[in-house]
Amino acid sequence: MDETTTGPAPGRKVNRIGLEMQAYRGGKSTLCAGCGHNAISERITEAFFEMGVDGRRVVKLSGIGCSSKSPAYFLGGAHGFNAVHGRMPSVATGAVVANKSLLAIGVSGDGDTGAIGIGQFVHLMRRNVPMIYVVENNGCYGLTKGQLSPTADVGSTLKNGVVNDLPAVDLCALAIELGASFVARSFSGDKKQVLSLLKAAISHQGTVMLDIISPCVTFNDHEGSTKSYSYVKDHDEPLGEISFVPFFDDIAVDYEPGTVQTVQLHDGSKVYLRKLELDYDPTDRVGARRVLAEAARRGEFATGLIYVEPERPDFVALLNLVDEPLATMPPDSVRPPRSALDAIIDSLR
């Protein structure tokens, strides 16, 4: 990934910037076999490959936990930052403010986001910091061997029989409430939907909050868990079949008028939602909250693009920065001239 390729071998599939999928892969996963997180890493690899993103302008960040190990397993050529528990949002914010040409993707977990990191999560969403924030949500702490997390549903049980009697934090509802401009939920086993959402996320300018239910095969994939594979498969309620068309693609879309909702993202890309639920409009903030609340009441997960607001200015845009990234500005443009210092000194006399 670091060096420009000299051209692919004949017959190999390359993306629009001439790179093979291999260039987007990372290290070998050390997570449990069958962990939903690994599937998500694969989708991230595919999404960045298919979108033809130059890995050198990507930064991948995480906090602490099983989920937070996963940035090592995709985009090996990109800079990575494994921060402290629950505090990845602040590091990501600082990085994209320092260099607004970076494309940041953060991977967190339900404990890293919903418990120790809820404060930073809240303000990340509120600021609409331009980044993709993925929560690999399994409702438990895997790395410390299976304690309950804040997204565990009331009544769900741990392997050792402990029953959760506190209400779950709905991270998507919270994100919408706080001002995130792209909020989606999916299931790690739903390849097509996760991939479509990730590709749309890459095109979105603002905070993408992507909550992906990702069952823990070791500590939370048993009867009594509401985040097990079997439970989620039975209770997954897609809001619509999603198709994403990047701005550089010119694919004819065969959706029939009247059943399709189109959302245009800032760079001209389009998200098409084939409506399964009547009148679902992902730009309606109140409606989005209602859908989440109703699904939760039924013990279901509403999946798909739940809320999107492409026009909301992101945090970096609000800072009114010069075009050149702050991090690479030459010294003479960030040190005021002698006359400025003289003027300041005069004002102090």
Place this chain on the structure above:
Amino acid sequence: MAGPELAVQEVEATLSGRRVTNDLSIQVATVNGSGSQTANLVLLRAIFYMGIPVSGKNLFPSNIAGLPTWFTIRASRHGYIGRKKEIDVLVALNPETAREDVLELEPGAAVVFDEPLRLDSLRTDLVFYPVPFDKLIAPCCPDAKLRRLVRNMIYDGVLAKLLGIEIDQVERALAKQLAKKPKALALNQGALRTGYDFAGDHLPKRDPFVLERMEKTAGMVLVEGNAAAAIGSMMAGVTVVTWYPITPSSSLCEALAGYMRKYRMDDATGRATFAIVQAEDELSALGMAIGAGWAGARSMTATSGPGVSLMAEFAGLGYWAEIPVVVFDIQRAGPSTGLPTRTSQGDILSTAFLSHGDTKHLMLLPSSPGEIYAMAIEAFDLAERFQTPVFVMSDLDLGMNTWMSDPFPYPASAPDRGKVLDEETLKRIGEWGRYKDVDGDGVPYRTIPGGTMPAYFCRGSGHNERAQYSERPHDYEGMLDRLARKFETARQAVPKPEVIEDPGSEVCLIGYGTSHWAVTESRDQLRQERGLKTSYLRLRAYPFAPEVAAFVARHQRVYVVEQNRDAQMGSLLKLDLPADEVRKLRFVRHYNGLPIDARTITEEVLFQEGLLSKSRDRGEEIPAAPGRGRED
């Protein structure tokens, strides 16, 4: 004012048999939120304009309005600008504290007071000047609502007359202070004149304190340490500033925001060459600064004690993952919330090792606005050269009080961005590893996200030289050892101590930060009053330069002066010095929330030297610190 009256005043002052010129301290006691700050700063500036060395210390409550506040102005022909314990002239306007304030004065002091308080019946050994503030303010401020804010200017007029502060300099200072508020300026000018005339007509001078023009402040400026730090940071080329409001550091970032909006907007586009982000807390403030530092920006945050505590986790990450960032700690009195508006040097030990594990940090120790300006610039260079957090340890006294300063020099050299990998270096070193010690100085080469050089995975977890996850004993130990090596390299690169050697002196003092001013004055007291010659070393950075140990080796008894209970810098010295040298250390500690004064040091040194049978001025018993006392 008429000529004969002047003659009468001069006669009375002379009759007292004493005339004290350009050596006095004024304390103004008011109620917080009453607008006394303008009057106090005008007074300070007028004395400065007269060429007399002057300093001002604001002792204010953690409160918006209603609690007592004291402002102390010290004028000293000798140039002493540390706090002076004794008050020579009291302005008593706060009914709640007036009695106590008066009872605490040394005999011979002068008291300007609000007439209805009837303070003149309290003592017979003071000079009292009753002033009917309310009666005087009514005619010169018709709007009753504004009178409260303008009436303070009356005491400026009274003091100008009584002490001989040139009235045109007071007016000049007032015009500067209220340049942007013409209506307020006019009202204040009226009040100033009223006070001046009242004193001329009704208050014959009976105290010995006078101010006369000198030429000791020519070319100098008046500035708060926080503003100086802000100017230095801007000149250093800071691009990302993150912060969370906390007294006494808020004014640093606010001053910086003001300067940046004026001097760091791109001329062509009108857009910012910087970002200032108010974070949700201090954890996030340092997290953002570290994210920005990792991404290649010159980044900083400013905070105080409670914020430093919250930053501990990220400080460790910055040390371990080797990310440049500058942190200003404007120290206040702890522990916990402590005294948020009082000064201290109480974060030294905790900051040196801030975070868990084998963490240690570079600290710079500024003593004046000029020095914190220069150290701000140097801090950004050091942070990038050593790829680590650098803490600039200011305090409330330096940060929020107004100090005389020489004008700040324009930076002499271009910013030093440290070892950032480029094509040429890559060719030279062959294989690059993010944490590989190529040059033997413990400092590796880094790459910046978004660039063309190879990427690496920055992490707080265990890693090897190639920044790969590792739990191998050899990798972990090697990483810690290299970081220790880097720290030793930094020891040679941080600011050197300032040493004043008095040849033949057995006794020496070690001080740092704002304690410097009291130490300087105390050395004069020790020499002039007791014939005790002392050498002096002022620490300017941690880790300690080799000169520190050499200095200690040259002396028999070493007094470490600082503003905390536990002799924190003394503890760091103990860790650093050879065992034989540690026995020489003695400790002078000051920790009541007020800036340290010379007399406290002088008496403690004399006491420990066996030259003072018991410490005179000590109200309460001071618990012994380890190693204190003559026996050591």
